[in-house]
Amino acid sequence: MNINTMCVIGAGTMGVGIAQVTVQAGMRVCLLDATEAAVAKGRHLLNTNLSGGIKRGKLTEERAATLQASIEWSLDYEVLRQVDWVIEAVFEDLAVKREVLGKAAALVPEGVPVATNTSTFVVKDLAAFFGRGEHFIGMHFFNPAPAMKLVEVVPTQETLPEVTAAAIELCERMGKTPKIAPDIPGFVVDRAYAALAAAAIEVWTLGGNAEAIDSSIEMGLGHRMGPLRTADLVGLDIMLAVQRSLYEQTGHPRFQVQPEFADMVESGKLGRKSGEGFYRYDE
The missing domain is CATH 1.10.1040.10 (N-(1-d-carboxylethyl)-l-norvaline Dehydrogenase; domain 2)
Known part of the structure; x- marks a missing residue:
């Protein structure tokens, strides 16, 4: 599966961290949120992350500036029509996830996988909101996403094997260590x-x-x-x-x-x- 462009939905702590590791891995990424205030807060979080990387000697100022410029920010769900992979990373609230995944279902092209970064909800239940269970999977990153190596990969009984394989490959491309987890509340x-x-x-x-x-x-x-x-x-x-x-x-x-x-x-x-x-x- 050829993955070059990703959209992360939710410009909070986890969404920004996931977007950062995505762009560091050489992919194009768009951070999508609902309000200007959320986007402004996300930009501040990214600045803080990158500044911390500079102070710790993990990033040069030039590299940090390049990463910052490489992330697109949007309030328009239409961007979902043009990506190869989507990660939902909104707050851990079932009603919010239902709304976001419902919107995504209307715009994400057929065959494009959608992953949820949920930390507690059963992935199968969230897949029902999206409606295409065969192309839905859990990818649970840990905070802070740029530093934490583990990603729990959580396929459901409906998830296609090639989607699971692509999620594992994507994690490795980001420098993460994927581990398959059971689809139960809280995973492992x-x-x-x-x-x-x-x-x-x-x-x-x-x-x-x-x-x-x-x-x-x-x-x-x-x-x-x-x-x-x-x-x-x-x-x-x-x-x-x-x-x-x-x-x-x-x-x-x-x-x-x-x-x-x-x-x-x-x-x-x-x-x-x-x-x-x-x-x-x-x-």
């Missing part, structure tokens, strides 16, 4: 991590110190980063959405959201990106 990583994070958050609500919780799990289980620090890195709003989604889909008490955690997120403490979460970040 988020299902396992959400359970651990929920337990750590419960200990925190019962009076545990965040640093002590993290360092104990790091030392006791051999983890490189504790679950609360990881949640701060991922974004506590995203973590809250993941927990709520998994609880709604499975009904399992291990995913039940602690009220104190929800209150913290709703107060604007989102982790690293807001400067405060379980930890404070002074940058």
